[in-house]
Amino acid sequence: MFRQLLSIKNYKLFLVNMALLGMGLAVTVPFFILYATQELGMTKGQYGLLMASAALAGFLMNTLIGRISDTGRVNRKWLIIFSLLMASMAFGVYFYVHSVLWFIVLYTIFTGFAAPAMPQMYASARESINASASSKNSVFANTVLRSMFSLGFLFGPLVGTVLLSRFGYDGLFGGTIVLYLIVLMSMIIFFRDIVTVQPARTQNYVEPVAPNLLKDSQLLIPFLGFVMLHVGQWMYTLNMPLFVTEHLHESENNVGYLASLCAGLEVPFMIILGILASKFQTRTLLMLGAVLGGGYFLSIGVFNSVAAMLVGQLALAFFLAILLGLGISYFQDILPDFPGYASTLFSNAMIAGQLIGNLLGGVMSDIVGLGNVFYVSAAFIAIAFVLLSFTKPVTREDML
Template sequence: MSNTTVIAPRRGFDLTSSAFLLVAFLTGIAGALQTPTLSLFLTNEVHVRPAMVGFFFTGSAVIGILVSQFLAGRSDRQGDRKSLIVFCCVLGMMACVLFAWNRNYFILLFVGVFLSSFGSTSNPQMFALAREHADKTGREAVMFSSILRAQVSLAWVIGPPVAYALAMGFGFTTMYLSAAVAYVICGVIVWLFLPSMRKVRPAAGTRLEAPRTNRRDALLLFGICTLMWGTNSLYIINMPLFIIDELHLPEKLAGVMMGTAAGLEIPTMLIAGYYAKRFGKRFLMRIAVVAGIFFYVGMLTVHSPALLLAMQLLNAIYIGILAGIGMLYFQDLMPGQAGAATTLYSNTTRVGWIIAGSMAGVVAEIWSYHAVFWIALGMCIITTFGLWQIKDV
């Protein structure tokens, strides 16, 4: 009798935690099935010019920022975040169905991207709900969030090769319908197993004070994370062309380098989450930036495949800490605003992509692919000055 009493609460707690892990993975998979093949889809299926492909990425980033910021503020002020996540999953599923069968560029850009922006917002909202749940239940928030973030990284290790296999083997309709199924399963799990955290009126007073106190640091952190994600986007856009066209190395090396970095990011996030309490988030972010500086110096000087692969450890430290600790840093600087903080962090990725997308092609065309890494190194150095101005939490 006493045995069942001991096991029951643990099973309930584990079920909620497992549901969060599964939702993190599925929202990651839904994105990882769509994003890597998008330029190929627009070129081969929608039949648009390269300039229109670039405009699609920029437009989707801008629409995504507007949608996610609107939902973030609303989710922190009123309603149940759980219901919002389910709503976002439904709209994400509708976007996937539209992309599966529609081939009109402007309908996809204005309707499809609008719907998919809601779908992608389910991920930061899930992290916000996880933070609120951890705070309420007394769970270690840093480590829990780091494990959740690692699930998203795992999804991005698995998702892209599966996306290409589905698109090349069965067609884009099958690939987008698979992403739609991921959203449906995710919505069902959220509805059945994630906790409801309804907004309580008395907390409103504290929520108003927090942004005023930490506004400068939150804006500074936004700039820091944007620059860091911007350098990573420059690397992702530029590296394959640099490896193939300038270093004349095998094409598959670029894929192996990306896969190696993604795999190493997972243990990096978990280790950073474990030590965050002991050393502080600012110290870990400084380690990340130093690793980033060494990494881009290496990209400018190293040309052997073995060393390029070895340097992915530095890249994993740089991006792994940013991905795992950056979001928590925002949440600590904006207490009582988990949704706004998490979405603000996720938008640094979008803004970083806009910056990188507009710079990478121009710099490579005027100078070389090699020169793009000088820009990335300069952005890393600017980031170090910002990190010395921000307060620790």
């Protein structure tokens, strides 16, 4: 099955680029807060403002670009290239801006323009898949792409550590820029245009319009469900290090063990899920993922043990593999005629969930305490499960 995917136009290029994008992002992410607070002089509140404003800018730009990208009037290749250039400039702010205020403003602007790169790359990949003889394997193809991003993200922190130790922050930010520029140049040199069949524009032709998220319950309900899933996940991500070190009084090394084990398991699980997706409805697998994720979050409060959390990484990794690996295919299957808009909905659900999860994670840990905050995470996963149960299952016949 995997060998068939390699014959899809641009697919090998996307595989390499997804790994490079994951690595490029992960090179800087673990150390970004250290630079911002220790070197640039931001307060934690200003750093929170930076992250929130960048997320909001990305949400707005994704929404705008997602609607126009499927009209055929804009070449998706050049949208991706422009977004990659903006991403390079976002990390390049480090080299020429040393004012906290201007750093926040410029980083937010460039990050907003950079946000469409990933969803548009997924949309372009879906167009290639649909135009190939392997269109029936679209879910598996998307899952493999997402696993390559996770693979790059797994090794990125190690590369970042080496760059930081040898070249300081110049090497760290410079390394990320180089990786983004490599992806950009590869798109210019190796990307082959995809020929899509446009309907004949007769006098009575009506151009299809992407449905309105707020007015279409078949979109709004799964979108809200995905937001709830990401809220639960990001509440966990925010509070897990504090829970381990301050509540359980365990070594900081355990935080690294938990994160590395989960990341390492995600990649093979995504490949397995891509194969299973051809035999089960995507919605069914998403609901299974919600059960596993919610069950893991509940178990943290019940067992209060790092050992139990290490075992629970099996459930967490499977949950994340389903959420991140199959989520984009779910939206693309709902909107097969609008791959750009569908990919944008998935990306925006992730951004909204991350923003809300980070904000609520800090508030709820203060209100209910670190020992109980993961019950709140589980509650959001339960809400998502209920919402997904009300969504319409997408069958293969609906897509043909």
